[in-house]
Amino acid sequence: MKETILSELLLQRLERPAGTQADRNGTHMNRQLYELIRQEILAGSISAGSKLPASRLLATEIGVSRNTVLYAYEQLLAEGYVTASTGRGTFVSQTFPDHSALHKAGARIGTTPVPAVQQNSNRFDLSRRGMHLVSNAGASDRQWGAFMAGVPDVSLFPHATWARLLNKHWRNPRPQLLTYAHHGGYMPLRRVLAEHLRLARAVRCEPEQIILTTGIHQAIDLIARLLADPGDKAWMEDPGYWGTRSLLTNAGVDVIPVPVDNEGIAPDAARLQDPPRFIFATPSHQYPLGTVMSLTRRRMLLEYARQRGAWIVEDDYDSEFRFEGRPLASLQGLDEHDRVIYMGTFSKTLFPGLRMGFMVLPKPLAPHFATGLSELFREGQLMQQAVLADFIEEGHYATHLRRMRQRYAQRQGLLREAIAKRFGQDWPTSTHEAGLHLVVHLPPGADDLGISMAARTQGLSARPLSRYYSDEQRARQGLLLGYACVPEDDIGPAFHKLAEVIEPALEHLARTRQPPREFSARINNEAWSGA
């Protein structure tokens, strides 16, 4: 290609800006010229080996400053589109893939057809574990409103106090707090947290045993990856938290669902003969049923874990919200043999978007987990950790917990009233004492998934209990109703709306199967026996 032809081509293609000469020579034009030449090279209209016009010549021909051309050429040079040879000029590079090299390597190139399967369907396939994860997704695509389970009322979070503390720290931030964190996070926060956990949860720990995480998910993931190899076994409560199952399964851990009775996770004799690597449990408030693990069961698990070298992972996700008496002591506090790993989160007590949680580890594990956290996740957020340390230390955390505990108790009461009003006093629901949600049980055979989907069309979240079970034989029907994030005045009307969805489903069930009347007696008598 003659140099002048290139100039003409460029002239044709160049958008002529309506602006002034200044525009034409500004960065806009540098960029435009570079883009244009680059596109022509990629499209093949300026072929490899072509010499680009001398910069001065091109500048004159297309009416831009020489600097503009030089800038574009330098950029093309830097990116390998052109090469410069001193004294000879600037040439378009040979940048098409070297077909002969690929050929030698046995690759099929260009005209050789590629098998269809490679071309299309497989091109965007997830891996087996990825597909399993995505197709068993449990996370809700809604995170707010009636009756979203597990979401606190973030509108009552004392944001002015938080903003004041944020301001204080951002006024003159220490550089060390803006860079990566290491060794498990901000030590002053771990200190106040150790104190809080000792008082509020009877957790026994030194600050060095605490690792700050982004929440329960990161903690589970870290446990699975540092303490388990693929094929290791974990017992998990059935029903239980979908996130635990997803994370463990994705990490190659073999999840064994273990039924829950009225004392908590209940492995039978056969199960006990085959000790797992982990026992995942929610002793303070079984998720999602709300049962409290009995002391007998706690001690049995601790003894069993000690003997068999298993790890008990205590997920203490919402234990701060116990409405009567003080919060139940943690399982960790009963452990004399370092077999419990304790996980907590600020998602329920402050706000989920904060993404802050923690784990309390046996002393010999803590340094390994600090290292593992840095390797896998490169932690940070020290500013946020410093703000939270102040928030706890100045007493705002305790005050907020107290306030929310009252609010949630009141909201739970209102929801129970609404249920009783519509379905009768004896309609079976889960325990009263604690938490951010309750379970409304439904008669066996009720289509809780269908009800949930119908509720969704009414703008209501009501997650189906049956979906929390791994074992379909064991699955019971019901709805998880979160009351924590629903304002008092909305609870009655929202439940009324939900009942309009539930009732037709129950009537249909009564016509076709057993009447719901039998159901109350059944659930009340056998409810937690796992029968």
Added chain:
Amino acid sequence: MKETILSELLLQRLERPAGTQADRNGTHMNRQLYELIRQEILAGSISAGSKLPASRLLATEIGVSRNTVLYAYEQLLAEGYVTASTGRGTFVSQTFPDHSALHKAGARIGTTPVPAVQQNSNRFDLSRRGMHLVSNAGASDRQWGAFMAGVPDVSLFPHATWARLLNKHWRNPRPQLLTYAHHGGYMPLRRVLAEHLRLARAVRCEPEQIILTTGIHQAIDLIARLLADPGDKAWMEDPGYWGTRSLLTNAGVDVIPVPVDNEGIAPDAARLQDPPRFIFATPSHQYPLGTVMSLTRRRMLLEYARQRGAWIVEDDYDSEFRFEGRPLASLQGLDEHDRVIYMGTFSKTLFPGLRMGFMVLPKPLAPHFATGLSELFREGQLMQQAVLADFIEEGHYATHLRRMRQRYAQRQGLLREAIAKRFGQDWPTSTHEAGLHLVVHLPPGADDLGISMAARTQGLSARPLSRYYSDEQRARQGLLLGYACVPEDDIGPAFHKLAEVIEPALEHLARTRQPPREFSARINNEAWSGA
């Protein structure tokens, strides 16, 4: 045990507070009484089946209010230490593990000895993959100061502007921004980011293709877990980023180190015959050597990935800091066949502790990655994302990048001057154009690890280049020196201090092996040939 004996026991054990009667009946006493009875039950001094004294009686005997006793009893009841039988009283529960049940299950209990290996050494063992991760840890335990690589100067971050935007958003936060995120994060941020990436990095994407992450690590992890199964292969640049290797290996992916030549990652013919699932690369600025991938190599890789259905993962970690010309266009922008996954981070452009990054995915993958992110990590931080969206939109991001680019160019210049002054103009160092660190090469055989450790005792970070190689045969010696976070005035003196450590090591090498004189010629001629 007689009820009065229990009262006596409790009286003996009760700390008698020096305070007033009010103290004795306050929460302090509630708690103390509860703890005391609990401990006695656990220790076995109050045996199972014992009846606790009537609350009124105990209150009188130990001199506390009846409410104090009732509170303690209720808590013990709630936690299962005691049971209440209406009209009969309160009894200590049988809570020791049911030995017979465990026996039936074949477990060894109590007096039966447990094999030593179970009792001790194995009790805190990490898994194989956990041990591998921790014992090959690459994360530094320092994150600030001369010559920490990969850390920007966070003290120059416009914190007042950031604080103002934080304030604006926290003044009246929308509840939806305080709860969990989903679908890949805050859409307005993804919109401004798509625009920024298009202009600054020639990335072609719609906002829907962007998933907000907590950084490069989370992105790599997500890729490995959604797109690979254990045993799948990934090519990785050798030398390369330790984090990529750690994450992939921990996720069961088989990492294959591929040498880097002066055009970038350079698979040979044999390697090309065995296509991997992933090709991880740093095209804009090879980490850690600083080379720019040639256009020829880029097009070869894209063509190869298209044919073989491989994924190219482009890690564009610090490409914004290119000191001459505009930043190099991304590999993603050249891709016509959706084979590139692009990863970026704000760790280098804003501050690492922010923990914010992003990935740009081919359209068919984006929804799966959004779901996978929610399942594995439950994302949040929408407030922070909203602040960042404003920060970019109001032009502060572009301004900050411009300012930092100048500063880092200046600092790199000062470090080069210091090196030249001490070791001569021709001493081999890595490329000049970009980034937050440079590599000072050392003669073959130099103990860069030893130098690094000695530097550490002087309070200096200087990471050894040889440790970035997987293949020891290929490893070259040198030091990674980060200049970005070192104030201008400190660079010369800090390098002087470092040179005091380097020189004796080189003199020792010269006496025992080959003289460093040969080295300059060697590195300059063969430096990037991978020879």
